[in-house]
Amino acid sequence: MRSKGGLHSMQDFAATKGEYVTPIKTDFRGYTVHECPPNGQGIIALLLLNMMSKLDVIDGPVTTDRLHLELEACRLAYRARNLYVADPAFADVPVEDILSDDYAQRLVDAIDMTRAQEPPADIPLTRHRDTVYLSVVDKDRNACSFINTLYMGWGSGLVAPKSGVVLQNRGHGFSLEPGHPNCIAGGKRPLHTIIPGMLTQKGRAVMPFGVMGGHYQSLWAYAVSDAHAGLWHGHPRGDGCTAHYGGSRRRRR
Numbered sequence: 001m002r003s004k005g006g007l008h009s010m011q012d013f014a015a016t017k018g019e020y021v022t023p024i025k026t027d028f029r030g031y032t033v034h035e036c037p038p039n040g041q042g043i044i045a046l047l048l049l050n051m052m053s054k055l056d057v058i059d060g061p062v063t064t065d066r067l068h069l070e071l072e073a074c075r076l077a078y079r080a081r082n083l084y085v086a087d088p089a090f091a092d093v094p095v096e097d098i099l100s101d102d103y104a105q106r107l108v109d110a111i112d113m114t115r116a117q118e119p120p121a122d123i124p125l126t127r128h129r130d131t132v133y134l135s136v137v138d139k140d141r142n143a144c145s146f147i148n149t150l151y152m153g154w155g156s157g158l159v160a161p162k163s164g165v166v167l168q169n170r171g172h173g174f175s176l177e178p179g180h181p182n183c184i185a186g187g188k189r190p191l192h193t194i195i196p197g198m199l200t201q202k203g204r205a206v207m208p209f210g211v212m213g214g215h216y217q218s219l220w221a222y223a224v225s226d227a228h229a230g231l232w233h234g235h236p237r238g239d240g241c242t243a244h245y246g247g248s249r250r251r252r253r
Contacts, residue, residue: 034199040195131194143198147194
């Protein structure tokens with residue numbers, strides 16, 4: 001990496017280690033949904049669940065009202081992601097505030113049922129591949145939700161010459177805006193998109209779940225949880241975060 005102009009040192013790699021963290025969670029339709037805490041975007045999947053819990057949508061999974069609400073909720077939630085989610089070792093990430101009942105209600109109150117909002121300019125969502133997700137349950141009902149990624153473009157495109165390990169390029173998730181909670185810095189972890197999840201009920205594992213798809217994983221994690229609650233089975237999916245309504249910006253009825 002140094003030969004390619006990189007700034008990493010052996011000390012950087014030696015200081016890197018995994019962490020055991022306490023999952024964050026929310027309740028949704030009789031289930032508890034667990035996600036990894038920031039610096040990942042699992043908190044935004046939980047925020048979406050909190051928002052949709054406040055909306056009285058009982059007319060089926062594929063209607064104009066439901067799709068409008070989900071698209072608008074996604075836009076608002078992803079704006080919050082880009083403003084607040086970062087490495088908690090370097091920034092004050094307001095996890096409890098983001099998952100609070102009051103914050104979800106304030107975002108829901110900002111949805112206009114007569115028209116679509118302009119997609120926020122500060123959410124440059126692009127498709128990212130090269131992610132693998134594994135969901136495993138053994139005969140004793142031990143459940144594992146596991147995700148791994150190189151990020152887009154087959155990672156960095158660099159392979160360690162001795163081990164053959166392909167180096168990822170998750171540094172792409174940093175912001176270059178000075179003073180931003182997710183601004184690039186030495187020893188800091190960027191906002192990342194991979195979010196393995198777990199669904200429980202009454203303290204017992206019901207379903208490990210996860211999806212591939214970069215930025216869209218928070219939306220799809222919401223959809224998976226909603227599907228398990230019986231609302232989405234057999235229906236198409238969509239990438240709602242960057243969706244535009246055709247024609248004018250006003251909703252069609």
